[in-house]
Amino acid sequence: MNLILEIKKTxxxxxxxxxxxxxxxxxxxxxxxxxxxxxxSYVASEFSYGVQxxxxxxxxxxxLYLAIVGISIFFGAALMAxxxxxxxxxxxxxxxxxxxxxxxxxxxGMSTILAINVFFLGTLTICFYLYLGGAYSNLILWCxxxxxxxxxxxxxxxxxxxxxxxTTMSVIYTICVFILGHVLPNTLGKDIILKGDLxxxxxxxxxxxILPNLSKFNIRDHLIYKQELAPQFLWGTLAYAVVYxxxxxxxxxIVFNRKQLD
Amino acid sequence: MLxxxxxxxxxxxDFWSKQFFALEDVSFMVRRGELVGFLGAxxxxxxxxxxxxxxxxxxxxxxxxxxxxxxRNKQDILSRIGYFPERPFFYPYLTGRxxxxxxxxxxxxxxADISDRMTYWAKRLQIDHALERKIRDYSKGMLQRLGLxxxxxxxxxxxxxxxxLAGLDPLGRKEFKDILTELNRxxxxxxxxxxxxxxxxxxxxxxxxLENGKLLYxxxxxxxxxxxxxxxxxxxISSDININTQNYVRIVDExxxxxxxxxxxxxxxxxxxEMMEKxxxxxxxxxxxxxxxxxxxxxxx
Numbered sequence: 345m346n347l348i349l350e351i352k353k354t355x356x357x358x359x360x361x362x363x364x365x366x367x368x369x370x371x372x373x374x375x376x377x378x379x380x381x382x383x384x385s386y387v388a389s390e391f392s393y394g395v396q397x398x399x400x401x402x403x404x405x406x407x408l409y410l411a412i413v414g415i416s417i418f419f420g421a422a423l424m425a426x427x428x429x430x431x432x433x434x435x436x437x438x439x440x441x442x443x444x445x446x447x448x449x450x451x452x453g454m455s456t457i458l459a460i461n462v463f464f465l466g467t468l469t470i471c472f473y474l475y476l477g478g479a480y481s482n483l484i485l486w487c488x489x490x491x492x493x494x495x496x497x498x499x500x501x502x503x504x505x506x507x508x509x510x511t512t513m514s515v516i517y518t519i520c521v522f523i524l525g526h527v528l529p530n531t532l533g534k535d536i537i538l539k540g541d542l543x544x545x546x547x548x549x550x551x552x553x554i555l556p557n558l559s560k561f562n563i564r565d566h567l568i569y570k571q572e573l574a575p576q577f578l579w580g581t582l583a584y585a586v587v588y589x590x591x592x593x594x595x596x597x598i599v600f601n602r603k604q605l606d
Numbered sequence: 607m608l609x610x611x612x613x614x615x616x617x618x619x620d621f622w623s624k625q626f627f628a629l630e631d632v633s634f635m636v637r638r639g640e641l642v643g644f645l646g647a648x649x650x651x652x653x654x655x656x657x658x659x660x661x662x663x664x665x666x667x668x669x670x671x672x673x674x675x676x677x678r679n680k681q682d683i684l685s686r687i688g689y690f691p692e693r694p695f696f697y698p699y700l701t702g703r704x705x706x707x708x709x710x711x712x713x714x715x716x717x718a719d720i721s722d723r724m725t726y727w728a729k730r731l732q733i734d735h736a737l738e739r740k741i742r743d744y745s746k747g748m749l750q751r752l753g754l755x756x757x758x759x760x761x762x763x764x765x766x767x768x769x770x771l772a773g774l775d776p777l778g779r780k781e782f783k784d785i786l787t788e789l790n791r792x793x794x795x796x797x798x799x800x801x802x803x804x805x806x807x808x809x810x811x812x813x814x815x816l817e818n819g820k821l822l823y824x825x826x827x828x829x830x831x832x833x834x835x836x837x838x839x840x841x842x843i844s845s846d847i848n849i850n851t852q853n854y855v856r857i858v859d860e861x862x863x864x865x866x867x868x869x870x871x872x873x874x875x876x877x878x879x880e881m882m883e884k885x886x887x888x889x890x891x892x893x894x895x896x897x898x899x900x901x902x903x904x905x906x907x
Contacts, residue, residue, distance in 0.1 A: 349714070353711075353712055356708070356711045356712060357712070360697070360700065360704070360708045363699075363700065363704065364697045364699050364700055367699035367700070367740070368699050430695055431691065431693075431695040432695045432696065432697055434660075434662060434689070434691045434695055435691070435694070435695055435696065435705075435709060435756065436709075436712060437660075437661075437662065438660050438684065438687070438689035438691075439684060439685070439709060439712040439713050439760075440681040440682070440684045440685040440712070440713065440714065441684075441712050442681070604662075604663045604664065605657070605662040605663060606617075606654075606657060606662065606663045
């Protein structure tokens with residue numbers, strides 16, 4: 345009974361978080377971005393010869409990816425920090441609402457915004473790609489799904505930093521995690537690091553173990569160059585994302601539960 | 607209803623600075639059915655106390671306990687408390703109606719009840735016309751009104767209000783005070799902070815006074831006044847005579863045509879006799895009845 349009530353309240357918070365963000369005109373920007381994406385994809389495809397559809401797909405997915413990562417980091421940084429700084433959380437936490445319910449509701453609301461983004465921009469990209477004669481592949485959906493999960497993961501990272509530091513710093517830290525999360529696994533994997541500098545190498549290795557391996561989520565090149573990807577890899581990446589996200593959610597709950605809201 | 611026991615709370619401005627105590631061994635009690643004024647200058651520790659009561663921040667030492675009638679766990683207790691923050695903080699892009707539904711639903715109130723109560727209170731507080739507007743377009747007074755509706759939407763037993771009258775026009779202040787008195791008469795326990803003594807004096811019987819994080823007084827306003835004043839009278843008489851200012855008489859104000867004397871109750875007859883003997887003309891007489899504000903100012907010194 346209590347759990348049902350908790351879930352219900354999480355949905356209420358998610359719903360109003362969504363309404364609040366929606367009314368702040370962010371979705372209007374997404375629609376504009378969608379049209380910009382169409383124009384850019386069209387222009388880019390016009391400059392290519394023979395592979396128009398692939399270029400359009402590459403541009404479309406790339407723009408979508410940047411858009412949701414940007415929204416995730418910049419809106420995510422303010423998601424909880426703004427609640428605490430402007431004290432709107434007082435209006436909610438003075439009700440019979442547990443802190444973790446509030447946090448989960450906010451995360452669910454923001455994730456819905458990201459999902460709508462992926463759906464809208466993804467649909468636009470796929471339609472344009474098919475219109476230009478591209479062949480459908482399941483990998484396109486996987487690419488969208490993994491981009492979404494990467495954005496949610498980054499959302500958890502930025503929320504974590506925003507709970508322990510200032511909003512601006514949390515954006516900077518998350519961008520660092522984003523860059524390192526993409527660069528470190530590739531760099532270490534290619535064995536080009538100066539192994540002579542053992543401390544530096546071990547630090548990089550340690551970093552790659554702690555930080556999320558975001559390069560796993562980037563399957564756009566495989567899609568564009570029509571390379572096959574084993575289902576084990578795709579499902580494994582999805583499982584990795586879910587586990588990492590759940591770990592960060594738990595960490596954020598612990599931090600938020602202990603936070604002094606003054 | 608609420609017991610605030612030996613609470614200490616310290617803060618640090620930054621990592622290197624020395625900690626300062628916002629609350630030092632503060633204890634007070636709010637009983638069921640009381641309307642209690644929580645007084646103190648800005649920075650006295652009122653809002654910090656309220657934040658501790660609601661669990662937004664944790665005290666360093668001390669204990670908060672609620673009456674069992676409010677519930678046994680925190681969630682039950684919070685479902686029976688109506689809170690009004692110092693400055694009501696709302697989501698700017700939501701409309702007033704959406705915000706009330708949001709807070710009402712989180713307090714497990716049915717939609718129909720939210721709608722009925724919102725209609726009643728919005729009409730009473732005269733913001734029914736603005737419920738469809740985005741909160742970012744609300745004035746300070748409208749935000750206060752919306753804050754009060756939000757605090758009352760789940761029909762709580764215990765109201766904790768942090769400076770509810772701040773930023774209201776005189777009519778709004780009167781309306782709020784009338785509502786608080788009315789709710790108290792209906793059995794609601796009300797604990798409200800203010801730095802404006804006259805507001806508290808007007809509607810409360812009990813007062814808790816904080817100064818620099820320490821409890822200065824807790825008790826009834828009547829006994830506070832009784833304990834801290836010497837009963838006496840003010841006599842305004844014509845200035846053509848002089849009354850001997852002995853230890854029971856003091857000149858408070860001297861003008862061209864009149865003098866104002868403050869006379870202790872025991873010396874009243876002696877003063878009147880002397881005035882009549884000297885043929886002085888009595889212009890005005892009133893009882894020396896200081897306001898709560900004057901008393902608090904006096905005990906703070």
